[in-house]
Amino acid sequence: MSDKSERLQKVMAEAGIASRRACEKIITEGRVRVNGRIVTELGTRVRKGRDRIEVDNQLITAEPLKVIVLNKPRGVVSTANDPEGRETVVDLVKDAGGRLFPVGRLDYNTSGALLLTNDGDLAHALTHPKFGAEKTYHMKVDGRVTEEVLEQWRTGVTLDDFSRTRPAKEVFIAESTDGFTWLQITIREGKNRQIRRMAEATGLRVSKLKRIAFAGITIEKLPIGTWRHLSEQEMYRLKRDYINPARRSLGKSPVSPHTDAENDGAAAAQTHRRQQRSARVPRGWGGTSEPAFKSRTGEPKSRTGESTAPQKPKTRAPSRPKTSQRATGPARPRPGKKTPNKA
Structure with a gap:
C-alpha cells in the first residue's frame, strides 16, 4: 500500500481498463466510483491499494505489468x-x-x-x-x-x-x-x-x-x-x-x-x-513452406539475433612493387644549389 496519490485515469490505465484517454471518457461518463462515490472530475487523485475504485460496479486492482x-x-x-x-x-x-x-x-x-x-x-x-x-x-x-x-x-x-x-x-x-x-x-x-x-x-x-x-x-x-x-x-x-x-x-x-x-x-x-546486389535466396525457404524470419538485409538470423549467413573471407589488395627510382631521366638540381658548367 502507498500513501502517494496518482491521477485516477492513470491508475485505471495501469490496471488494464483502457488507454488513459479512454479512461478519461469513462470517468466523465460517471461510470467510476471511488470509495463508494461517483467521480466525474479528471483531476481526482487516488491512492493505490488504499482507495476502493470501481468501474461499472466492478472492483479494479492495480496489477504488475504483463x-x-x-x-x-x-x-x-x-x-x-x-x-x-x-x-x-x-x-x-x-x-x-x-x-x-x-x-x-x-x-x-x-x-x-x-x-x-x-x-x-x-x-x-x-x-x-x-x-x-x-x-x-x-x-x-x-x-x-x-x-x-x-x-x-x-x-x-x-x-x-x-x-x-x-x-x-x-x-x-x-x-x-x-x-x-x-x-x-x-x-x-x-x-x-x-x-x-x-x-x-x-x-x-x-x-x-x-x-x-x-x-x-x-x-x-x-x-x-x-x-x-x-x-x-x-x-x-x-x-x-x-x-x-x-x-x-x-x-x-x-x-x-x-x-x-x-x-x-x-x-x-x-x-x-x-537486395538487388545480392539476389541469392537463403536456404530454408523450402518452396511452399513458410520463410524463416529474416533481418532487413535479407539474411536469416539465429536465435540470438546474429546473422547466420556465411561471411566472405577478407582479402587484401595486392601490393604494388617498389621501384628503386621515382622517375627516369636526369636528376633535377636542388633549389639554391649551383651546378658546375661542363666544358
Whole structure:
C-alpha cells in the first residue's frame, strides 16, 4: 500500500481498463466510483491499494505489468469475446493468469504474432500511428510480382477508400516461381486489413498471410497456438520505446509523422538497392513452406539475433612493387644549389 496519490485515469490505465484517454471518457461518463462515490472530475487523485475504485460496479486492482506474445492460428478471433461464440485469442491464453486483452487485431484468416497485455497505455502506444510500431509479414501471393508493384509498396499505395498508406519500410521478394511468390513486408502503421487491401489495390491475390514480428517481438520457434512471456530485454525495449513516451505525454509523439514518412521511403530504397546486389535466396525457404524470419538485409538470423549467413573471407589488395627510382631521366638540381658548367 502507498500513501502517494496518482491521477485516477492513470491508475485505471495501469490496471488494464483502457488507454488513459479512454479512461478519461469513462470517468466523465460517471461510470467510476471511488470509495463508494461517483467521480466525474479528471483531476481526482487516488491512492493505490488504499482507495476502493470501481468501474461499472466492478472492483479494479492495480496489477504488475504483463505482456505476452501469442502465435495466433487462423480461424481465431482477435477479441476478448465473440457474440457468435467463436474461439478468441483470450481463450488461448487463459493459463497466462490475470486479465489480458489483445493489442490491436489480426484478421480472422491471418496468423502470427499478437501481443496481449494488461496495460492500457502500452496498448494505446503500440497501435497509435504516431509511435510507428513496426509490423513484419510474410505474404504468399499467386503468380509473379513485378518490380513496378514493389515500387508502389515502397512509395505508398492508394486504397479502396482513397486513403494513401505510408511507404512500406521494407518489401522484397523472398522466393518466386511461376505459381506463387513469397514477399516479406514491414510497415509502420495499422489500418484495417491494411496488407490485404494494399495487395488488392496493386492486383495481388493473397493465399497466405502471417505476421512474424510486432514491435521487435518475434514468434521465432513459437508453435502455432501457443504463447510465451517476453524476455527481460524485450520488456526493456517496450518500456523505453512505448510505455515511457506514452505516459510522458499521450499527445506528443517521439516520432514525427512527416519526417518519418520521408525516412521510410529513403530506407525502403536503400534496402532495395542492397537486395538487388545480392539476389541469392537463403536456404530454408523450402518452396511452399513458410520463410524463416529474416533481418532487413535479407539474411536469416539465429536465435540470438546474429546473422547466420556465411561471411566472405577478407582479402587484401595486392601490393604494388617498389621501384628503386621515382622517375627516369636526369636528376633535377636542388633549389639554391649551383651546378658546375661542363666544358
